[in-house]
């Protein structure tokens with residue numbers, strides 16, 4: 001693989017985190033020529049390049065040291081970390097900073113009319129989710145058994161389609177649950193986006209640039225407070 005002296009940062013190409021990730025770099029004074037079609041974008045005023053990928057790929061790229069930095073939702077980060085550790089892999093990375101965008105919660109929701117007292121009511125129920133590892137961790141902590149229905153999209157229609165009793169999905173405003181006749185009964189994880197760095201040390205120059213970038217991010221966050 002080609003090595004270069006630029007910091008390589010992975011960001012979501014298009015989706016809920018992409019605009020704010022781009023805006024954050026801009027606020028930090030990084031000038032980038034964005035070309036919608038390109039996988040890689042280069043900064044004009046510092047040795048930094050941006051790899052634009054699906055958010056799901058970002059944790060792995062950082063864990064594997066393919067990129068130096070990543071901006072990613074904690075939900076996706078922890079899900080991938082749990083998936084790898086439960087497969088017996090060692091995972092290491094550094095969380096540099098929690099960011100101010102991408103806030104959401106991972107929640108269990110049920111058909112509105114279904115009675116619910118506590119999580120025990122879901123003993124042996126089938127739950128549809130795209131986050132099987134975060135759900136499993138939570139259910140284990142609660143001591144409740146469940147059956148998985150793994151869906152990477154359209155999770156909210158699983159109960160009405162007869163695929164599952166309940167769902168475990170991301171919620172921000174709650175409008176999607178409402179529109180699908182579901183009600184939120186347990187919040188199992190609260191997430192924001194974050195900046196992560198690979199565990200393998202960077203050379204001195206690169207680390208100095210990362211440190212500078214981090215100081216600027218802190219400045220931007222304080223200014224927005």
Ligand code: PRT
Nearest residue numbers: 015016054055056073102103104170171172173174175176
């Ligand atoms: O294509 P790619 O794989 O990169 O993107 P994606 O479609 O997997 O992810 P994307 O862009 O939808 O979300 C990226 C990240 O944004 C998530 O991993 C979260 O960290 C964060 N985020 C914040 C959210 C939401 N809020 C959110 N509301 N991600 C998804 N949603 C969805 C949720 O799944 C549900 O379908 O929005 C719907 C609920 O929203 P409300 O407002 O109706 O409650």
Ligand code: ZN
Nearest residue numbers: 054055056057
């Ligand atoms: Zn994704």
